[in-house]
Amino acid sequence: MNGGAAAWRTIHSGCCHRGWDRSIPPVAHVAPGETIELHCRDAADGHYTRRSTAADIARMDPARVNIVTGPVFVDGAEPGDALKVTIREFKPSGFGWSAIIPGFGLLADRFPDPHLHLWEYDRTARTPAVFNDRARVPLKPFAGTIGVAPAEPGLHDIIPPLRTGGNMDIRDLAAGTELCLPVEVAGALFSVGDTHAAQGDGEVCGTAIESAMDIVVTLDLIKGAAPAFPRFSTPGPVTRHLDGAGYEVTTGIGPDLMAAARDAVSGMIDHLARWRGLAPEDAYMLCSVCGDLRVSEVVDAPNWVVSFYFPRIVFD
């Protein structure tokens, strides 16, 4: 069955797996050029509900994190090919969560305690999601985890992204983007999940607006064109939903990019507290769902500048 308008095949969320492993049997075979719809669970596999509290964070089973839908075998895909994934559409669920998880996130030392924020948002993603009576976050749904199976046998943890993609958490893998992934095994074995309603560059607290979604993609092959790392093209601007009111920007400066990133984000949390009276935990989660971590300069040795951009439209 080829993907005409709305006539595509559906891969249900029960067709899922935990971790990357080339030996996991495919849940479907598709021809190059075929469009399919995949139903994705959220990154906590439904653990959080509208009644959840921060106490539920400790009860989350780590083995259930970032379950993905797939794998899909693409006919004719061979090691050395590029799998071209055209990301066509997201159908968000309208419910999501963000969390500060002890031991996880860029500022794990500063935030040792669990915090949970639940979101109800517009399923069309056209109106910003309300965080509280002061802050609203523009939405752009995307797939946090999207990739193909690595060649190396055995089970690979799903959390770290790999050369073959996976948990890249790149907030511009949104509708309209074309993503090229390096195929390492026969059939590519494509999987997707960990869908997010919004996230900034960095995903600094470790979570986005985590939310179950259906996603429509077209899978195609470019023979012999495997990129060294995932590469993509966006159909147009990537920040116009966020940038209209400009940005507040903090910096970190020093010889270590990671330390500079921490200083920049920590500085923004302090700034949001002074400027808008936000609790540090709220500021940290907001930074994660809509602020951007950028490398301003990486050549003026021995000190680099990492900047954190927070969009003022959130408070408009």
Next chain:
Amino acid sequence: MNGGAAAWRTIHSGCCHRGWDRSIPPVAHVAPGETIELHCRDAADGHYTRRSTAADIARMDPARVNIVTGPVFVDGAEPGDALKVTIREFKPSGFGWSAIIPGFGLLADRFPDPHLHLWEYDRTARTPAVFNDRARVPLKPFAGTIGVAPAEPGLHDIIPPLRTGGNMDIRDLAAGTELCLPVEVAGALFSVGDTHAAQGDGEVCGTAIESAMDIVVTLDLIKGAAPAFPRFSTPGPVTRHLDGAGYEVTTGIGPDLMAAARDAVSGMIDHLARWRGLAPEDAYMLCSVCGDLRVSEVVDAPNWVVSFYFPRIVFD
């Protein structure tokens, strides 16, 4: 003399210094709230002319690099204050240069040989600068080096940025931006230079469109409000001159942010060669003047994702 429209004081480019040192005598004293115009030499202090070639790179005296105009003493500024710099206007010269300098830049190992590109550009910065018959770079003038004197006595090299600012090379320190710098010495001792007609986040080859310019700023004080690192507010969007046609994006994935940054930029140079037939040296310089280095995720241990965004509008 206070800064009414076009009635401000001018600090000429002969009022300059090399390196940061709290003992350098001020070239002017201003009252808080005063607007001044500073004439800035380019980062090579006029070494490159319209007749220069790559052979002139080796002849550049390193002691002349990044000369800055100042220092300006702000009356009443004391350690612990914030110096608020409102960046009002740039008056670019219309001539600029970009270079690959052996031993300098993110990919110094890949590019051992000197290369020089000379630019003639629109002094209003409204039309993109022509790179070659295929590529044109949208302009946004800004100050690469802007800062105040550090408290620690002695001469500090001008190349590495410091907590007090300096050679930060943040491409959004453009007209309309308000920058807060931490004052560490009496009078703040403000200086500016290293003006750029365009640069991407990262300044990956080590140079931007380096160009002499005049800059108009208002210097003001916020008592007792020194930020830990420089902080700024942009008056509006920061990439709309670049983002209209979307981006080509390459990634680097791994446990070291610097290595991931190198992989992302190296991947873009390879991609621009295949996609647009650019020579690697041209691609590297173009990446430096208009591509953006972003941290896509920094939480999915042990692997981070650094992405390099190249604006397709350059080839439109």
